[in-house]
Amino acid sequence: MKPTLVILAAGMASRYGSMKQVEAFGPSGETIMDYSIADAISAGFGKIVFLIRKQFEANFRELFASKLDGKVNYEFAFQELDMFLEGAAIPEERTKPWGTGHAVLSTQPVVNEPFAVINADDFYGADAFRKAYTFLTTAADEKTYAVVGYNLMNTLSDHGTVNRGVCGLDANDNLESVVERYNIAEQGDTVISDDGQEPRELSKDTTVSMNFWCFHPSVYSWYADQFKVFIKENLAVPKSEFLIPAVVDHFIKEGGIVKVIKTDAPWFGVTYKEDAPAVQKQLNDLIEKGAYSTNLWG
Template sequence: MQPTLLILAAGMASRYGSMKQIQSFGPGGETIMDYSIYDAIRAGYKKVVFIIRKEFKQDFAAIFEPRLEGKVEIDYVYQEVAEGRTKPWGTAQAILCGKDTIKEPFAVINADDFYGRDAFEKSYKFLTTDVKPDVYSIIGYELLKTLSDNGTVNRGVCQVDAEGNLSAIAERLNIQQQDGKILTDDNQEPKELALDSKVSMNFWCFDPAVFTYTENMFREFEAANRTNPKAEFFIPLVADQFIKDKAGVIRVIPTSSKWFGVTYKEDAPEVKAALEALVAAGEYPPALWK
């Protein structure tokens, strides 16, 4: 079966302050998502599913349907804010929103991150040759190459065993570089992280069997956090428990791609400059869809 690309675009962008998922960054007015979809199509993907808030559907359709018509199949699923909360339950619960739509192996990415061509090519190869109900993967980026100069970031920090499989992953918060060191300000140890630590940028490759495992785990998480409006059900939480339960393996696939993204408004000029440099180098055409 041909794999699907699932794009997480339902977040409220609280730190950024606007709907950055559909902001133009490319020289032809492209969003960051456009570059991900372009790379996915040339890697071999034939279908894209957007996870969005239902109220965003009209905006998304107006932007993407004319651009992608005849190039790739698109669909939408919706993640809404539960009663008593100010934002959705998080990335792992977002995946569950696709369980009735996606019946084939799939990759998961964030809408507002640039991942690079190499990452999509490696994910497509994995999803068409190696994925199984008990064999998943994550595209691993070097921590130092994923930081922002404009504030702290959160990252899923990976531990990788001798076979190249994920042995543990922990969501670390408030990461930033200070005096040549990468430090965190959360309640976990260690406080200093290695510059070349492999981290998750939320580029995962799954078999649809992940839906059942995640759904069972979410029921417990939701019951335990009903009165905690800030609790979030992250994909790394599911991945870490999957490994601890010995339910299967998650391969860490290193990529040579450079990651960049928009966490803060101040990141936007840097993203635009990076995209312009890639266009100038011939990596992408000046207008993706013409």
């Protein structure tokens, strides 16, 4: 059974200032998602699932139908605030989605096979998708998941601080923890996380998670159970988020194994509006090197 690629595209893009998931960055109007989808198809993935807000379904269908029809199966899943609350009322102060963990849980109705999860607005590189496909088709099971690990230095922005999930690894390169670090930026010759946590200075070759996860469908039971706990404890906290690493951490503590798949693929994203020209340049550089055509779907 071919694995599925889940693309998380329900976020509100508050720091970027617009719906960056569908902004054109490629020379023929390609979104960053287009490159991820093309790399996934090339690697062997059999289905694409777009996790979106229901109100954007028509936009996404219009954008991707002509590109993907006949090339790969695709479906839509929807993340809405009232999902999985089991009768609890949504607080008036809550406006943003419940977080990436809730987003993954929202894809359960349309995913029955091993699957990868990525952000819509991050470029991950072909090597990452090839390695994810190999893991999902040969090693993923009820007790073994994976995360693709990137070099911290390759994930920083020139236009502001970033938040990154710093991976703690054991001697076998299995994940021990993901600690969210905030306000990370290069300062001179060092990389500093100005968030009050220690260590303040981070090694440039620190392995970080860019939210590229590889799961067996058994993971849905973990998400469902942990979201119940989260809602019980955080329903009234307006900005609380149920995040993927929290579920992964619980899985590891209960004896599960999460492999760290290291990749040397280029990573870049659009946290800030000012990042857009750099993203366009990096895509053009890859096109000039022959990694992609000037029209992905032409």
